[in-house]
Amino acid sequence: QKEVEQDPGPLSVPEGAIVSLNCTYSNSAFQYFMWYRQYSRKGPELLMYTYSSGNKEDGRFTAQVDKSSKYISLFIRDSQPSDSATYLCAMSGSGANSKLTFGKGITLSVRP
Protein backbone atom coordinates (compact mmCIF):
# COMPACT_ATOMS: atom_id res chain seq x y z
CA GLN A 1 0.00 0.00 0.00
CA LYS A 2 1.37 3.40 -0.97
CA GLU A 3 1.84 5.88 1.87
CA VAL A 4 -0.36 8.47 0.16
CA GLU A 5 -3.05 7.71 -2.38
CA GLN A 6 -4.78 10.37 -4.41
CA ASP A 7 -7.63 9.93 -6.89
CA PRO A 8 -5.89 9.86 -10.29
CA GLY A 9 -8.46 11.90 -12.24
CA PRO A 10 -8.60 13.83 -14.41
CA LEU A 11 -11.63 15.71 -13.16
CA SER A 12 -13.77 18.04 -15.26
CA VAL A 13 -16.53 20.21 -13.75
CA PRO A 14 -18.65 23.15 -14.92
CA GLU A 15 -17.92 26.62 -13.62
CA GLY A 16 -19.59 27.26 -10.27
CA ALA A 17 -19.51 23.61 -9.15
CA ILE A 18 -18.29 22.48 -5.77
CA VAL A 19 -15.17 20.37 -6.16
CA SER A 20 -14.02 17.73 -3.72
CA LEU A 21 -10.46 16.44 -3.92
CA ASN A 22 -9.36 13.61 -1.64
CA CYS A 23 -6.32 11.76 -0.38
CA THR A 24 -5.93 8.76 1.88
CA TYR A 25 -2.81 7.78 3.75
CA SER A 26 -1.49 4.85 5.72
CA ASN A 27 1.11 6.39 8.06
CA SER A 28 -0.51 7.28 11.38
CA ALA A 29 2.51 9.44 12.25
CA PHE A 30 1.49 12.11 9.73
CA GLN A 31 0.47 15.28 11.54
CA TYR A 32 0.93 18.08 9.01
CA PHE A 33 -1.22 18.17 5.90
CA MET A 34 -0.89 20.41 2.88
CA TRP A 35 -2.53 21.05 -0.44
CA TYR A 36 -0.56 22.48 -3.33
CA ARG A 37 -1.85 23.84 -6.64
CA GLN A 38 0.37 23.48 -9.70
CA TYR A 39 -0.32 25.19 -12.99
CA SER A 40 1.14 23.64 -16.12
CA ARG A 41 4.93 24.01 -16.34
CA LYS A 42 5.08 25.92 -13.03
CA GLY A 43 6.20 25.08 -9.50
CA PRO A 44 3.62 23.98 -6.91
CA GLU A 45 2.05 26.76 -4.87
CA LEU A 46 1.04 26.14 -1.25
CA LEU A 47 -2.75 26.51 -0.90
CA MET A 48 -3.57 25.15 2.54
CA TYR A 49 -1.58 23.98 5.55
CA THR A 50 -3.26 22.23 8.47
CA TYR A 51 -2.11 20.51 11.59
CA SER A 52 -3.88 17.39 12.92
CA SER A 53 -7.63 16.87 12.50
CA GLY A 54 -10.21 19.52 11.74
CA ASN A 55 -11.22 22.04 9.10
CA LYS A 56 -9.53 25.14 7.81
CA GLU A 57 -11.17 27.65 5.50
CA ASP A 58 -9.54 30.24 3.26
CA GLY A 59 -11.87 32.03 0.88
CA ARG A 60 -13.39 29.49 -1.50
CA PHE A 61 -11.10 26.72 -0.23
CA THR A 62 -11.70 24.41 2.74
CA ALA A 63 -9.24 21.77 3.88
CA GLN A 64 -10.53 18.94 6.01
CA VAL A 65 -8.48 16.36 7.90
CA ASP A 66 -9.88 13.21 9.50
CA LYS A 67 -6.98 11.46 11.21
CA SER A 68 -9.16 8.64 12.52
CA SER A 69 -10.00 7.66 8.93
CA LYS A 70 -6.62 8.74 7.53
CA TYR A 71 -8.41 10.88 4.99
CA ILE A 72 -7.96 14.48 3.88
CA SER A 73 -10.03 16.58 1.52
CA LEU A 74 -9.89 19.91 -0.26
CA PHE A 75 -13.18 21.54 -1.18
CA ILE A 76 -13.39 24.32 -3.73
CA ARG A 77 -16.62 26.32 -3.76
CA ASP A 78 -17.87 28.29 -6.75
CA SER A 79 -15.10 26.85 -8.93
CA GLN A 80 -13.63 29.12 -11.60
CA PRO A 81 -11.77 28.37 -14.85
CA SER A 82 -8.69 29.83 -13.11
CA ASP A 83 -8.86 26.91 -10.67
CA SER A 84 -7.93 24.58 -13.54
CA ALA A 85 -4.64 23.05 -12.40
CA THR A 86 -3.12 19.96 -10.83
CA TYR A 87 -3.72 19.63 -7.09
CA LEU A 88 -1.24 17.75 -4.93
CA CYS A 89 -1.80 16.62 -1.38
CA ALA A 90 1.25 16.33 0.87
CA MET A 91 1.81 15.30 4.46
CA SER A 92 4.56 14.81 7.00
CA GLY A 93 5.23 13.75 10.54
CA SER A 94 7.07 15.83 13.10
CA GLY A 95 10.75 16.04 13.90
CA ALA A 96 13.95 16.74 12.04
CA ASN A 97 13.88 13.44 10.13
CA SER A 98 10.37 13.82 8.81
CA LYS A 99 9.92 14.18 5.08
CA LEU A 100 7.09 15.52 3.02
CA THR A 101 5.25 12.74 1.17
CA PHE A 102 3.21 13.76 -1.86
CA GLY A 103 0.24 12.27 -3.63
CA LYS A 104 0.61 11.95 -7.40
CA GLY A 105 -1.78 14.82 -8.04
CA ILE A 106 -5.12 15.18 -9.75
CA THR A 107 -5.71 17.45 -12.73
CA LEU A 108 -8.83 19.59 -12.46
CA SER A 109 -10.46 21.33 -15.40
CA VAL A 110 -13.23 23.87 -14.78
CA ARG A 111 -15.30 24.43 -17.92
CA PRO A 112 -16.67 27.98 -18.52
Add this chain to the structure above:
Amino acid sequence: DGGITQSPKYLFRKEGQNVTLSCEQNLNHDAMYWYRQDPGQGLRLIYYSQIVNDFQKGDIAEGYSVSREKKESFPLTVTSAQKNPTAFYLCASSIAREDEQYFGPGTRLTVT
Protein backbone atom coordinates in the same frame (compact mmCIF):
# COMPACT_ATOMS: atom_id res chain seq x y z
CA ASP B 1 10.22 40.26 -3.26
CA GLY B 2 10.95 37.15 -1.22
CA GLY B 3 11.00 33.86 -2.99
CA ILE B 4 12.85 31.05 -4.66
CA THR B 5 14.47 31.38 -8.04
CA GLN B 6 15.63 28.60 -10.30
CA SER B 7 17.64 28.98 -13.43
CA PRO B 8 17.54 28.31 -16.23
CA LYS B 9 13.87 27.60 -16.96
CA TYR B 10 14.77 25.22 -19.80
CA LEU B 11 18.04 23.34 -20.20
CA PHE B 12 19.19 21.07 -22.99
CA ARG B 13 22.22 18.83 -22.74
CA LYS B 14 23.84 15.99 -24.60
CA GLU B 15 24.03 12.58 -22.97
CA GLY B 16 27.25 12.12 -21.01
CA GLN B 17 27.55 15.75 -19.89
CA ASN B 18 27.18 16.92 -16.31
CA VAL B 19 24.83 19.84 -15.78
CA THR B 20 24.23 22.10 -12.76
CA LEU B 21 20.85 23.55 -11.88
CA SER B 22 20.72 26.70 -9.80
CA CYS B 23 18.44 27.35 -6.81
CA GLU B 24 18.52 30.53 -4.75
CA GLN B 25 16.19 31.67 -1.95
CA ASN B 26 15.94 34.94 -0.04
CA LEU B 27 13.38 33.71 2.51
CA ASN B 28 16.03 33.10 5.17
CA HIS B 29 14.95 29.45 5.30
CA ASP B 30 17.31 26.91 6.83
CA ALA B 31 16.06 23.86 4.92
CA MET B 32 16.25 23.36 1.16
CA TYR B 33 15.20 20.49 -1.09
CA TRP B 34 15.47 19.14 -4.61
CA TYR B 35 12.66 17.14 -6.18
CA ARG B 36 12.18 15.52 -9.51
CA GLN B 37 8.74 15.42 -11.13
CA ASP B 38 7.87 12.97 -13.89
CA PRO B 39 4.44 12.53 -15.50
CA GLY B 40 2.27 10.20 -13.44
CA GLN B 41 4.88 9.80 -10.70
CA GLY B 42 4.42 12.78 -8.45
CA LEU B 43 7.33 14.48 -6.71
CA ARG B 44 10.33 12.43 -5.63
CA LEU B 45 12.94 13.75 -3.21
CA ILE B 46 16.51 13.80 -4.53
CA TYR B 47 18.47 15.61 -1.78
CA TYR B 48 17.75 17.88 1.14
CA SER B 49 19.76 20.14 3.39
CA GLN B 50 18.77 21.32 6.84
CA ILE B 51 21.71 23.62 7.39
CA VAL B 52 24.73 25.05 5.62
CA ASN B 53 27.47 22.52 4.81
CA ASP B 54 25.17 19.58 5.53
CA PHE B 55 22.91 17.61 3.20
CA GLN B 56 21.22 14.22 3.08
CA LYS B 57 20.21 11.83 0.33
CA GLY B 58 16.56 11.55 -0.48
CA ASP B 59 14.77 8.67 -2.17
CA ILE B 60 16.45 8.92 -5.58
CA ALA B 61 19.93 10.44 -5.02
CA GLU B 62 21.86 8.16 -7.39
CA GLY B 63 23.41 10.13 -10.24
CA TYR B 64 22.96 13.49 -8.51
CA SER B 65 25.15 15.65 -6.28
CA VAL B 66 24.57 18.85 -4.29
CA SER B 67 26.40 21.42 -2.23
CA ARG B 68 25.27 23.88 0.43
CA GLU B 69 28.03 26.42 0.92
CA LYS B 70 25.65 29.32 1.54
CA LYS B 71 22.28 29.45 3.26
CA GLU B 72 20.70 31.01 0.18
CA SER B 73 21.99 28.58 -2.42
CA PHE B 74 21.53 24.85 -3.06
CA PRO B 75 22.74 23.87 -6.56
CA LEU B 76 22.04 20.43 -7.99
CA THR B 77 24.39 18.68 -10.39
CA VAL B 78 22.93 16.02 -12.65
CA THR B 79 25.83 13.76 -13.52
CA SER B 80 26.34 11.48 -16.49
CA ALA B 81 25.67 8.57 -14.10
CA GLN B 82 21.98 9.50 -13.90
CA LYS B 83 20.38 7.04 -16.31
CA ASN B 84 17.20 8.96 -17.09
CA PRO B 85 17.85 12.65 -16.39
CA THR B 86 15.14 14.21 -18.55
CA ALA B 87 12.58 15.59 -16.09
CA PHE B 88 11.16 18.67 -14.40
CA TYR B 89 13.33 19.63 -11.41
CA LEU B 90 11.89 21.57 -8.50
CA CYS B 91 13.71 23.29 -5.67
CA ALA B 92 11.93 24.07 -2.40
CA SER B 93 12.72 25.59 0.97
CA SER B 94 11.20 25.68 4.44
CA ILE B 95 11.93 27.39 7.74
CA ALA B 96 12.77 24.03 9.28
CA ARG B 97 12.56 20.41 8.19
CA GLU B 98 8.97 19.76 9.28
CA ASP B 99 7.47 23.04 8.11
CA GLU B 100 5.54 23.74 4.94
CA GLN B 101 7.70 23.93 1.85
CA TYR B 102 7.70 26.67 -0.77
CA PHE B 103 8.68 25.85 -4.32
CA GLY B 104 10.57 27.58 -7.07
CA PRO B 105 9.33 27.76 -10.67
CA GLY B 106 11.26 24.68 -11.77
CA THR B 107 13.83 23.79 -14.44
CA ARG B 108 12.89 21.50 -17.29
CA LEU B 109 15.97 19.47 -18.28
CA THR B 110 16.08 17.61 -21.55
CA VAL B 111 18.99 15.27 -22.26
CA THR B 112 19.37 13.81 -25.74
